[in-house]
Amino acid sequence: MSVVNVGHDAGHGHDGGHGHDAADLHAAPPPKASPVGLGAQPVLLVLTLLGLGGMGVSLLLWPQRAFSGLLAAAVTVLMVGLGGLVFALLMAVSNAGWATTLKRVPEALAAALPVGAIALLGVLPGAALLFGWVEHPHGRGAWLNLPFFAARMGGILLLWIGLAFILTRSSRAQDRDAALRHTRRTVALSALGLLLIGLSGSVAAFDWLMSLExxxxSTMYGLYSLSGVLVAGVSAITIGVVLLSRRGRLPGVGDNHIHDLGKLMFGFSTLWAYLWLSQWLLIWYANLPEETTYYLARTSGGWSFLFWLNLVLNWGLPFVLLMPRAAKRSPEHTLRVAILLLAARWLDVYLMVAPSGDAIHPGISLPELSALLAVGACFGLVVLRALGRAPLTPVHDPYLGESQHHPG
Amino acid sequence: MSEHALSDLREPLVTEPRTMAGITDEVCAPMERRPSILWTLAFLVAVVALAIGVWAVQHTIRKGIGVWGLNKTVGWAFDITNFVFWVGIGHAGTLISAILFLFRQKWRTSVNRAAEAMTLFAVMCAGLFPIIHMGRPWLGFWMLPYPNTRGSLWVNFRSPLLWDVFAISTYFIVSAVFWYVGLLPDLATVRDRAKGLKRRIFGVLALGWNGSQKTWLRYETVYLLLAALATPLVLSVHTIVSMDFATSVLPGWHTPIFPPYFVAGAVFSGFAMVLTLMIITRKIMRWEHLITVRHLENMTKVIIVTGGIVGLAYGTEFFMAWYSGNMYEAFTFKNRAFGPYGWAYWIMVSCNVGVPQLFWIKKVRTSPWMILILALLINVGMWFERFVIIVTSLHRDFLPSSWAMYAPTLIELAILLGSFGLFFTLFLLFTRVLPMISIAEVKGVLGFAARKREAAAAAKAKAGGSSAPGGVGLPIAASKERS
Structure with a gap:
């Protein structure tokens, strides 16, 4: 019995109700927020402004492509932010312990959701250029009309931002008062939040992307887009974690955390491919004219190359690159794959958006890239600011000990 | 694996003080005593049901498929419903043993063995239906692609029904291997306790397991690799089952969401069946401390999630039937809900979408009897889901003059009864001849349980100054700590 107690006194366990005992032992300095990426912030600001300039030019020259580029950029960034939120909620609802030490990263991504929201709302003035049903009413006008569409968009964005706000607020409150009730409340919030995100995410995919055609x-469109959210979230978290731990800002993170993130990237990328295949195969097989139009547009003209490239970049390459165990445990390697997956995420969204217009060939130049630059850089800036607003190690989280002693 | 840093919030997975030897004794006990009266009665009932089914199958094969209620419009109904139902049930086992293993969900330890056994038996039941429906099952080998002298007779690789043959046989083989590999340490335990012929049989089955460090190391490597290989199979089987329908052009069948929706539904129904069996088992065997309420609660949470995906799919299909403006789609779904089979549809919706919502309530999640009732309802609901998808999409087709109704004949009902008979016969035999709980894996979670109990007792002693805590079961923890 005494042997057992020695183990406890050494800080490896602690008795119920005093959740902070062990945490104090693990992290000697009191929780304090300090700025992150001070050098990168001005660069990102300049890039945002450059991107905005490019957007202004394209708006005058190619308004349709400017709005279509903005939509693709906004949805990509929303996928990253929502991915961070979903990751945090999933960890909470499943009582996962391993990711606690890095949980500020997904929280910061979720906190930057408003950037994507503003960018998406910016598409509304150009809706008539993108959504055919604005000027030629759809048979189901009760659903596809601009006021209701905008209201749904606003409601969904508010919901996600609201969930992100409650989540980060409660997580930061625990830094101050070390109360266990925050953890319990977050679990409840997560269950409800994931339910709502499943529903609202489906509606969002139908509205913002599917209704372009x-x-x-396709009944699959909602789940297909949500699988992209998972990939985007884990990839961005991996980038954040590797970059922060390189600078020594995440002392709790070791190879086992990178390994887990690598496994999740591998798994979610494969989930995406599974849903991609299911949708494509069933439509190809049945060969119904009203369904094949989508793939016809994307496999003809210059689009065909990008269509297959999308599958290679989003699944083929990451699948091979992440297969070896050593690859998933190497921070440099997972960082590269995560960047690849994020770039591929934009390509996937671009292919959901752009071929719906009149263009016979893809054009990726100023309108698309400047929108991506502006929205992406601004998102990065807000993420960095959010990271600086709370201590990077949540010292009073009851699962911190587990996360720092990640057994692999 | 270090358990030292486990959070305070973790609960032990074994709730009574037990030594390692105690666990072995408890789990081996049912194999070493005479069958109880309850077991014998249940076994008799199962065998009688199986016999009725065997009779109905031979009747079908002798007279032909005409003894079923099929007609020109509904050419495929009860048998395929039962096939999909059983395949679906067979999804929980491998999910629990492979996917939960990869996700480091330790609570799987005391339910994975029985769940995997259940999976194998369910897949066996499922496999029977297509073979019976062939009418001439002795030609079943024609489904296998191999060089033959039957002229141009060759399988159609473009048919999802053929993919089914591959998917399900692969799933069965991999699940069986995975299950068997997981059994090895326990087979050796049984061998070491047995005498005479039993010892020799288990000696062969245990493949010379000697419990050395090297053996364990190889075992764990193989187990991990098999888990990784089995994981995609959890998705592939029901994906391909769904494609039996979704590759057609029939409204109600052809919809791209079918693959993930069928997989979620399969896991949903599989967990309901695992819960049903586990709740009865833990009660009869008095294993409430091994298969704890927390195990049940975790499984109900999986049911909430997969039931949610199923509900989302129902909603999406309905929305899209309206949104698409396709009048055939719209008719099919209206007909589903308000047509002559509307009652089946509402059973399906209330059991699959309504019932699982009760699991949001903690009191329901932690009451075994409530869980048992709800799990049975979910099983009923999932059977009806397949019936609704298959029969209501067929019975009113594009040509109103060929509209027809379908009702199963007594023979078909007898075959369904027979499949339950087979399932329970096999499961009951399993409870007598193999350890129902993974002894080796449960031992792996004992240390934490003991430390946790010790810590709680110490805290109580400190707070109340009461007598010293009992030390039952502590030798394990202490010896582990010292080593």
């Missing part, structure tokens, strides 16, 4: 429909 006025008469096309």
């Amino acid at each position: 006025t008469h096309w429909y």
